[in-house]
Amino acid sequence: MSTIAAPSDATGTASNLRRLYFVRFAFAIVWALVMFTMASKLDRLRSVQP
Secondary structure, X not given: OOOOOXXXXXXXXXXXXXXXXXXXXXXXHHHHHHHHXXXXXXXXXHHHOO
């Protein structure tokens, strides 16, 4: 039997992608929280425009 091991480059890339996905997820959560807290102010700005 032979075993095929993933090259070290592949594990580094997977680690970097995992970190990127976590950062994107955290950014999306922060963005959603800001939008929910600012929703009333954004609505007022929209009603002021002609």
